[in-house]
Amino acid sequence: MKLEFRNVSKIFGEKAAVDDVSFTLEGAGFVGVIGRSGAGKSTLLRMVNRLGDASRGEILAGGTDILRLKGAEKRAWQSRCAMVFQQFNLVPRMDVASNVLHGLLGRRSTLATLFSLWNNEDIARALEILDRLGIAEQAAKRAEALSGGQQQRVAIARALMQDPDIILADEPIASLDPMNAQVVMDALKRIQTEDGRMVIANLHTLDTARRYCDRVIGMRDGRVVFDGRPDQLTTGVAREIYGADASFTEAATSTAIEGLAPDTEYAAALMGD
């Protein structure tokens, strides 16, 4: 899988949310996009699966500009890149297995979906995926009855049901406590390494990016200001990305996944979230 961003911009009114961004992702890998609130991370990710259009530029996948796709071709592309959201976006009153099966929405007729006409093979696969994510025993429960970490794993299962080449995760752990955050990040990492899928995740904390990513893209005011390996993310570089002054500390961008002080509210407040 090769994904090439060429001079991609997204303008809202007068403001460039994404400003002339170019970089290339090649092969399977875990890519983290970091930056403070409003840096343009979500806007960038949403353009990849066409939830939002670009104002300028190209995003090439296998030589095709996916920003120009229409109709069936656009839907086919969207099913190749599944999206996972901060707020899970499940159907709360629906059972977990049906939520997962809804990952097939883009691939089936509306009528079949409307009447929940899932075949046995689909159901078996949904259960297998839930099992892989350690939540098979929750399959019959309503999604709303699950913890946040479990709900996010259901959302990941729904994404996997699409059998996507790419998983786009928009702040997948921002609503979770440190322990659940770790379970969800571990699940995404396993999917990436074991299945060879590309994962692009917007992350609002440095420690998560350092721990899980093969490559980190740092955004500030819509621009890419860092593109490198996690070990190159020094405090100085982080300061540049987050636009903080000398009082900037690592704690301000930490979810404390490994630490003992899960003061995420404080960290989020410092990050302007």
Ligand SMILES: Nc1ncnc2c1ncn2[C@@H]1O[C@H](COP(=O)(O)OP(=O)(O)OP(=O)(O)O)[C@@H](O)[C@H]1O
């Ligand atoms: N639909 C919209 N209309 C107008 N402005 C928008 C819209 N969506 C995003 N923006 C603006 O674009 C900029 C980038 O927003 P974006 O959500 O991509 O940032 P982000 O880095 O993902 O931030 P966060 O971590 O808070 O989600 C912000 O200034 C935001 O206010």
